[in-house]
Amino acid sequence: MPSDKQDKQFAPYLHTIDIAVCRYNREKEAIEVLLHRRDKAPFKDQWALPGIVVNGDTQDKTIEDALNRLLNSPKVNKSPWYVEQVCTVGSADRDPRGWSSSTVYFAITSDENEVDEHRQYHDLKECASGKLNMPFDHNTLCKNVLERMVSKSLYSNLPMLFLGERVTFMDALKVTSVVLDREVPKGSMGGRFTRMVEEGYLTETDEKISRGAGPKLSVRINPNPGEMYLFDKSFKKTT
Amino acid sequence: MPSDKQDKQFAPYLHTIDIAVCRYNREKEAIEVLLHRRDKAPFKDQWALPGIVVNGDTQDKTIEDALNRLLNSPKVNKSPWYVEQVCTVGSADRDPRGWSSSTVYFAITSDENEVDEHRQYHDLKECASGKLNMPFDHNTLCKNVLERMVSKSLYSNLPMLFLGERVTFMDALKVTSVVLDREVPKGSMGGRFTRMVEEGYLTETDEKISRGAGPKLSVRINPNPGEMYLFDKSFKKTT
DNA sequence: GCAATAGTGTCTTTGAGACAATATTGC
């Protein structure tokens, strides 16, 4: 039924949704992206961003439906804390099969290590730089995702979203440094962190966890993981 | 030749480029968007965002080619100072003709009043709020454009891009207040303006212009209109 | 002259950033 509407001979081009589901790997101190090993041509067996065809074999009511179908598909199978549309690209030559466009999303998920033969996390920086060679224009897409991530991290707590619900100050400092790829002053981050607690974005707990030497770390709770906090103080508050 | 590849009976859906070309109307103190009166169904004679079909009657090599084709088309016919992709939407019911997706761009152009029967500027806020009823989901698209414009205006000189090459401080202050829809403190804007001059983004001139009562206004030159200046000082400079 | 408005100056507050000093843990 769907296939007679989407006859590949006559389809002007494919519109796909591709997604960069990212997590924070604490051991490697790196942001990683979930990739999918392609099981068919073109680029069979190469690691690519998971994607689906909008209105391909399955009819989607909206682009968001297609996005959710991708998130629930075996390629991804995640419920990320945060999802954001990054960009749309399209050209005659990005896919050897013909004209195709792709709408790219960026998502943040927990660091649970659910991998299998066809799902694996790779260093996002290596994907963006091309050190890990990816099919189609997926290296460029990863670069776009990384750029969006970095630019938003300057004026929001986006890096903290990688930490989920249970947050410590030192983890927030570390993950922000990892995302921005430079050392973040402890004092500056401390001020921001204090503000988040004072304004109720983070709530206090008595819980403390230990991570090697030194005092235990106080755990704060982010009741709404995925909700972004803006540090922007440009011009006066809207109040 | 192109039409046998894009047989409308078999097209799974239309992918269009829609653009919100905006200007600053100094008299009305408003941001306006160039609309196009549709000359055919659906929504004949209604004012809509100008758009074209990607790979419709004309083959495009890339999405950017389609964007340029739209900019050069009679619907728009502008070379904006600034163009930025905003978002992509798609659904089965946004266009009565069937599944369609649209990639939306935001552009800034001069305030030259080139209008005709089918091209006219309308208040962007009214388009975004729905006070001006628009076909398809164009009210929502305008809302997306306005939101992007406002959020970027908090940490960049985006509103100043409406002024083009010849810039005065008071115009910069005014257009920023108009974009943000609230009074911007003169002192804050003054600091930012001074920095732009000191860092060479704006260059000094001896020229002064008069605008009613009061002293004449000093004119500064923005040698690269369309190039955005970021005020962000989050964390330490990359140097 | 005089109203209107541009440009400048002063002061306060806030947050970034550097860095020292102190406190708390594992071993």
Added chain:
DNA sequence: GCAATATTGTCTCAAAGACACTATTGC
């Protein structure tokens, strides 16, 4: 105890923001 490291505090600087004051124009 001691090394490692979390946490707190102090100081400086830059920018936001409030607001007064002065200077320059059109009428």
